[in-house]
Amino acid sequence: MHWVLLANGPLDLAPHIRTLIASADRVVGVDGGSRHLAPLSIRPHLAVGDMDSIPGDLLASYRDAGVEMDLHPPKKDATDLELALELALERGATRISILGGTGGRLDHTLGNLFLLSRCLPVGIPACVMDEGQCVHLTDQPLTLTGSVGDTLSLLPATAEVHGVTLSGLEYPLHDATLTFGTSWGMSNVFTETTATVTLRSGRLFVFHLFRP
Numbered sequence: 186m187h188w189v190l191l192a193n194g195p196l197d198l199a200p201h202i203r204t205l206i207a208s209a210d211r212v213v214g215v216d217g218g219s220r221h222l223a224p225l226s227i228r229p230h231l232a233v234g235d236m237d238s239i240p241g242d243l244l245a246s247y248r249d250a251g252v253e254m255d256l257h258p259p260k261k262d263a264t265d266l267e268l269a270l271e272l273a274l275e276r277g278a279t280r281i282s283i284l285g286g287t288g289g290r291l292d293h294t295l296g297n298l299f300l301l302s303r304c305l306p307v308g309i310p311a312c313v314m315d316e317g318q319c320v321h322l323t324d325q326p327l328t329l330t331g332s333v334g335d336t337l338s339l340l341p342a343t344a345e346v347h348g349v350t351l352s353g354l355e356y357p358l359h360d361a362t363l364t365f366g367t368s369w370g371m372s373n374v375f376t377e378t379t380a381t382v383t384l385r386s387g388r389l390f391v392f393h394l395f396r397p
Contacts, residue, residue, distance in 0.1 A: 187280040189211070232244075331380065331395065334375060336373065343365065350381075
């Protein structure tokens with residue numbers, strides 16, 4: 186079951202973003218992230234958060250329509266997005282896409298990317314996506330479908346990532362070790378429509394940047 190979580194960061198409703206939302210089994214408005222759904226005339230299956238940033242008239246319309254609310258106090262030990270992610274995992278999500286999680290405050294962007302680590306122990310594929318890129322955090326082989334000329338960048342999320350092997354890219358790697366803080370894995374290029382990333386140990390951020 187594919188869950189799409191809409192956070193409150195900037196989001197351009199590009200065609201592939203609209204398609205992703207339309208194809209979701211569950212759409213979750215994460216506090217003010219629900220505003221991204223208004224231009225699409227879509228109501229979320231669920232609204233999550235302390236509701237301090239959602240427009241008042243939009244929240245009222247959700248209440249009138251009987252949209253399920255998972256409400257939390259403003260003073261809490263987790264962000265609204267983390268609460269929504271945990272709820273998706275509890276309710277059986279088998280794939281999670283986070284939209285509106287990039288741009289704006291850098292601390293929020295980094296925090297949202299690191300939330301992907303919550304999905305690794307249970308083996309649920311998850312990504313943070315916007316109109317220009319899709320970001321994965323993986324400790325398992327990953328296959329990406331894109332276009333020739335797309336960009337792929339790797340950033341270690343652990344002290345070392347061992348056994349990194351790449352295919353379908355301009356600069357292949359074979360059984361390489363990437364260390365935290367290195368830029369060795371930056372700005373590779375798709376030479377085929379499918380690229381693969383495998384690793385033996387560690388965790389790796391994989392950035393797939395779409396060709397304009």
